[in-house]
Amino acid sequence: DQQVKQNSPSLSVQEGRISILNCDYTNSMFDYFLWYKKYPAEGPTFLISISSIKDKNEDGRFTVFLNKSAKHLSLHIVPSQPGDSAVYFCAASAGLYTNAGKSTFGDGTTLTVKP
Amino acid sequence: DGGITQSPKYLFRKEGQNVTLSCEQNLNHDAMYWYRQDPGQGLRLIYYSQIVNDFQKGDIAEGYSVSREKKESFPLTVTSAQKNPTAFYLCASSPRDRARATNEKLFFGSGTQLSVL
Numbered sequence: 001d002q003q004v005k006q007n008s009p010s011l012s013v014q015e016g017r018i019s020i021l022n023c024d025y026t027n028s029m030f031d032y033f034l035w036y037k038k039y040p041a042e043g044p045t046f047l048i049s050i051s052s053i054k055d056k057n058e059d060g061r062f063t064v065f066l067n068k069s070a071k072h073l074s075l076h077i078v079p080s081q082p083g084d085s086a087v088y089f090c091a092a093s094a095g096l097y098t099n100a101g102k103s104t105f106g107d108g109t110t111l112t113v114k115p
Numbered sequence: 116d117g118g119i120t121q122s123p124k125y126l127f128r129k130e131g132q133n134v135t136l137s138c139e140q141n142l143n144h145d146a147m148y149w150y151r152q153d154p155g156q157g158l159r160l161i162y163y164s165q166i167v168n169d170f171q172k173g174d175i176a177e178g179y180s181v182s183r184e185k186k187e188s189f190p191l192t193v194t195s196a197q198k199n200p201t202a203f204y205l206c207a208s209s210p211r212d213r214a215r216a217t218n219e220k221l222f223f224g225s226g227t228q229l230s231v232l
Contacts, residue, residue, distance in 0.1 A: 034221075036223075105159070
């Protein structure tokens with residue numbers, strides 16, 4: 001049973017428009033969520049995170065929204081740029097200090113931003 | 116520059132052979148992790164270590180072994196018992212800190228692509 005799901009394997013948007021990447025989770029113990037960006041043949045890099053005590057976190061062009069009741073989060077990129085083209089992974093983590101870093105990852109969404 | 120170095124970038128394994136993937140970090144992070152990525156899939160946790168001389172199994176530890184003799188190093192051995200080893204292997208680290216935002220953020224190496232001959 002996959003606990004973190006990214007149901008859209010790919011997304012294509014025009015440069016300058018908004019990109020919205022979605023993520024759903026099933027484990028109600030998850031209380032910290034992260035987004036990572038990955039280019040081919042490289043390791044993921046951290047993008048933005050949100051704690052379950054918040055419903056929104058913003059960092060420049062990137063905003064993450066969390067809807068706990070729906071067990072859903074989304075990443076908004078505004079405006080989208082061609083350099084944003086990459087695979088985006090949603091990750092979730094549960095509880096205690098001892099579990100920190102043991103994230104459960106979704107399968108990723110490949111974003112293509114067209115010039 | 117601080118970071119995580121994985122080597123080699125590409126590795127080939129023969130039938131029945133054990134191979135070891137190297138991971139070194141100079142970020143002074145206490146915790147280190149090994150993840151496996153298969154095509155079109157997310158990352159799955161193999162092993163993790165939160166302190167020197169201690170490590171724990173992740174979700175898919177069978178056929179793998181690790182050691183953590185030094186803070187900077189966390190090598191992964193893919194044994195002959197791992198019947199489907201072809202994958203992209205990622206090593207990561209994170210600091211142990213009371214701040215959740217610091218603790219949870221993983222720093223990744225650039226990965227090792229392992230293939231079977």
